[in-house]
Structures are given as structure tokens and as C-alpha cells.
Amino acid sequence: MGDYVLLAISCILVNNILLAQYLGCCPFLGTSKKMETAIGMGMAVIFVLVMAGAITWLLEAYLLKPFGLEYLRTIAFIIVIASLVQFVEMFLRKSIPALYKGLGIFLPLITTNCAVMGVCLININEEYTFVQSLVTSFSYATGFGLALVLFAGVRERVLLARVPKPLQDTSIGLVVAGMLALAFFAFKGMA
Amino acid sequence: MAKSITQEFVKGLWDEIPPFRLVLGLCPTLAVTKSVENGLGMGVAVIFVLVCSNMLVSLLRNIIPSKVRIACFIVIIATFVIVVELLMQAYTYPLFLKLGIFIPLIVVNCIVLGRAEAFAYKNGIVRSIVDGFGIGTGFTISLVALGALREVFGSGTFLEIPVFGPSFQPFTFMVEAPGAFVCLGLMLCMMNIAGNK
Incomplete structure (x- = not known):
């Protein structure tokens, strides 16, 4: 049990x-402008990722490996x-049309997440x-959601700040993401 | 107004250069640009996949029903990604190990799917090949530029040749994850300054 907690x-x-x-930078920058869409995207990713993790594992263990079809892995998984x-x-x-509208183009893009x-x-x-x-699937997805929500929070504040013109939008987004990554980087010391 | 073939190629090098003008395909951009060599390898792999998938999508554009087109594109792209994967495993094994899971992940690179959807599905075969080649080359240039910046300052080398002499203390921040984000953000800022003039 302890192992699983550590893994998580x-x-x-x-x-x-x-x-x-x-991994997953495109939706990260795209859906993080508003807190609502960030939470929606995080939820969608958790749901899809856990199911995908389970199904692809079974597929690999019971279909691809026994028949020596590992080279088809990419196509099967996608x-x-x-x-x-x-x-x-x-x-x-x-069931949730409001959320569906908010996520817009980024929902089909989970495919290419x-x-x-x-x-x-x-x-x-x-x-x-x-x-x-x-x-791991669940925890990675949770980590994705966590980073997304944190980032959306910071980004909502950045909107109010006066950013130099060439740095606006995606550019400042990336720099802010770098700062956030620096904070997460500190966790490496724990391992 | 239809553009000439040369214009289709050149637009990929500046006007629509990924990942700066089209903010797509950021993940491999950030992940593989620790060194110039990695960036170049990734770029060439993407050019191959992009040209082949654009060609096939364009050839089949009258046969693929529009409702299931995304699924068809993905299957086409995945096929070529597997080809690249096997080729790299056979001929450039050390590079294959370095790029790791990012080679199969070309299949979910938004640039490739984006070009299939936005360009190849609507244009003829020659134009699509040229477009794929142009965008792919632009992507490679960006990867190499970012890779050079990060390798020179982060490890003090260029293509694994030391450039600063032994007294140089590597700026490790640049080759780690946070540096990647900041570096790309600042490069985007440079592009904006240059583009507005």
C-alpha cells in the first residue's frame, strides 16, 4: 500500500x-485562460486518462505481446x-452542455494531447x-489537473497586470509556466 | 488568390513557422531541445511524417468521408510514425534511445494533424507535399535554434563540442524543464518584436 502512495x-x-x-503543453496553454475551462479540462483528462491507461495496458498484455505485434503499439493506442x-x-x-461549450475545440484535442x-x-x-x-494514470492526470488549475489562477492575475506588448499572451504564459515549473522542480530534492 | 509553389514553401519558414506563429506542437519542442543533435533528429523525423501524411491525405481527400476524417488522418499519421520509429531503431539507435517516447508521440503532434486538416484535405498533392516540407523545415529550424540556445548556455557545448573553454560554469537551469519554458517564451517575445517592425 505504501508503495502505491509513494508512486502516486x-x-x-x-x-x-x-x-x-x-507532456500536454498545447491544452495547457490553450485552456488555462479561465479557471472554469481549466477545471473542466482537468476533469476530462482524468477521466479519459484512467480509462485509456487501463484499456491500453490490457491491450498490450493480452493482444499485442502474445502475438508479437508490439510494432503496432502506436496505432493501436491512438x-x-x-x-x-x-x-x-x-x-x-x-449531460453538461455548458461545459461542452466552454471546452470548445479542446475536447476533441484530447486525442492529440x-x-x-x-x-x-x-x-x-x-x-x-x-x-x-x-x-500512475490517475496520479499523472491529477498532476496535470493540479498544474492546470494553479496556472489558470496565476494567468487570471497576469491579465490584470501591465505586460510589455511583445511579451503578451502566449509569450508571458510560457514564462509564467517556467516559474511554476521552477516551483515544482524543488520537489525533485525530495526524491 | 492562389499562391505560387514557392510561396507555399516559404510561408512555413517565417509567416506560419511552428511552433511560434502556429502555437502547436509545443511538447516535443520543449522536451527534445536539450541539445542541437536531438532537435535536428526530431525535426527530420517530423519532416518525413509531415510530407508523407500530407501526400497521402491529399491523394485520398475525395475518398475520405468528412465525418470520420479525423480518425482517418490519425491512422495515416500513425502508420508513418511507425515507419520512422522502425527506421530510427535500425539506423540511428543512440538517437532513438535519447528521443525515447517522443518518437511515437509524433502521432499526437498537433502540427501534423493540423496540416492534414487545414491544408492537405483541401489542396492538391503537389501543394500539400510542398506545404508539409515547408512547415516541417520551419519546425526543424525552430528546434535547432532553441536547442542551440539551450545547449550552449546549459551545458557549454555546441553539437557536443565545448565552446567556452574549461572555466565555464554551465547554466544548468537552461537544460532543465523550467528553463525550457522561459527560453521558449522569450524567443516568442523576440519573434513578436521582429515581426512588428
């Missing part, structure tokens, strides 16, 4: 998917993720067991 902490804070492993995203999209459109695909590949590369994969 390491995935959420020390190896934060966004700020230490650079198809699983794409169909999952489609499912989440339909679900949100039916490297964080989802990246975590699935990390799980396979590190040879985690099924339960470990579930724990």
Missing part, C-alpha cells in the same frame, strides 16, 4: 507530467484513445503491473 506522490508532484516531463475521447464528447454534450498517449507509453515502458498502471 512521485507522479503528481516530483515527475509532474506537465512541468517536469513536458485508436483506443480517439474512440474514448469521442465517447466523452458525446457524454458531455448530452500527448499527456494521454505519453502516460500509456510510460506505463508500458516501465513495465508496471495493472494496478500500478491505474495508480
